[in-house]
Amino acid sequence: MRLIQHKKEAYWFYRFLSITYDRWVNPLFWTPQMRSQALRLARFDQPSLATVDVGAGTGFTTEGIVRQVAPENVTMLDQSPHQLARAAAKPPLRSCRRLEGDAEALPLETDSFDRYVSAGSIEYWPEPQRAVAEAYRVLRPGGVAVFVGPLPPANRILSWLSKQWMLFPRESDYRAWLAAAGFTEIVTAYVAPGWHRDRRSPYGLAIAGTKPSPGPSPVRLPAPRERLDEPMTPGRRLRFAARFLAGSAAGAAFVPIAAALALRERLGRRS
Numbered sequence: 001m002r003l004i005q006h007k008k009e010a011y012w013f014y015r016f017l018s019i020t021y022d023r024w025v026n027p028l029f030w031t032p033q034m035r036s037q038a039l040r041l042a043r044f045d046q047p048s049l050a051t052v053d054v055g056a057g058t059g060f061t062t063e064g065i066v067r068q069v070a071p072e073n074v075t076m077l078d079q080s081p082h083q084l085a086r087a088a089a090k091p092p093l094r095s096c097r098r099l100e101g102d103a104e105a106l107p108l109e110t111d112s113f114d115r116y117v118s119a120g121s122i123e124y125w126p127e128p129q130r131a132v133a134e135a136y137r138v139l140r141p142g143g144v145a146v147f148v149g150p151l152p153p154a155n156r157i158l159s160w161l162s163k164q165w166m167l168f169p170r171e172s173d174y175r176a177w178l179a180a181a182g183f184t185e186i187v188t189a190y191v192a193p194g195w196h197r198d199r200r201s202p203y204g205l206a207i208a209g210t211k212p213s214p215g216p217s218p219v220r221l222p223a224p225r226e227r228l229d230e231p232m233t234p235g236r237r238l239r240f241a242a243r244f245l246a247g248s249a250a251g252a253a254f255v256p257i258a259a260a261l262a263l264r265e266r267l268g269r270r271s
């Protein structure tokens with residue numbers, strides 16, 4: 001598993017990243033255009049659709065959702081109280097329900113939502129299959145789940161950094177997780193910010209599936225690997241610190257690279 005693909009490491013990563021997330025990080029990697037493209041797969045055709053946004057963070061994706069769904073029908077779930085606190089300050093999201101919780105063990109009833117959305121969170125989940133099965137469980141039959149996440153970069157430096165930092169699943173992994181969880185009618189769309197010019201590899205994937213019948217997912221899984229509230233032994237604490245520092249450094253390195261590419265793209269448009 002990657003350095004920040006752990007619950008405690010992701011928790012602390014966002015404890016700090018949250019401070020600059022909306023201003024300096026998110027606009028580089030997850031743009032309004034990408035969000036519109038991804039949310040199209042959710043088929044938000046009525047404002048009354050009960051919708052959960054998992055790994056909702058500071059609410060950038062939720063802001064797209066509440067343009068189509070009444071905010072009272074939207075639940076924002078995240079394991080980071082720091083990220084959710086920032087969402088709470090945003091006027092369009094004031095009426096959304098906010099819930100601390102784990103994508104791999106959703107504190108939500110079976111068959112209780114019409115739509116499930118999760119954007120930019122799958123890459124931090126230690127067991128994506130478990131979380132995809134949870135998405136299936138909480139949806140009503142006919143409900144749609146949309147996941148958005150990165151794809152492996154082709155560039156050698158970015159590929160090395162990505163392998164240290166967090167999970168960059170292959171398109172076939174996403175498809176396999178949804179199919180194993182029981183989703184049908186699987187559809188996909190590639191998403192990318194304007195600065196992404198690498199024709200060798202698409203940047204990110206939005207993938208959606210429909211739940212065909214009621215109840216939990218048919219996939220059988222072993223006992224969960226991690227819990228956020230697990231006590232830390234001294235050995236674990238040391239491993240945590242090493243992973244957290246090295247993983248954060250690898251993640252941080254993406255920001256200046258993306259900023260430089262975004263600047264090049266902007267200057268290219270002007271000339």
Ligand SMILES: C[S@@+](CC[C@H](N)C(=O)[O-])C[C@H]1O[C@@H](n2cnc3c(N)ncnc32)[C@H](O)[C@@H]1O
Binds near residue numbers: 057058060103
């Ligand atoms: C890149 S942010 C995406 C935030 C948001 N979806 C957006 O559109 O800006 C990833 C979010 O996933 C959350 N996260 C990571 N692992 C999680 C888990 N196991 N359960 C719930 N949330 C998780 C993080 O706390 C963080 O807020």
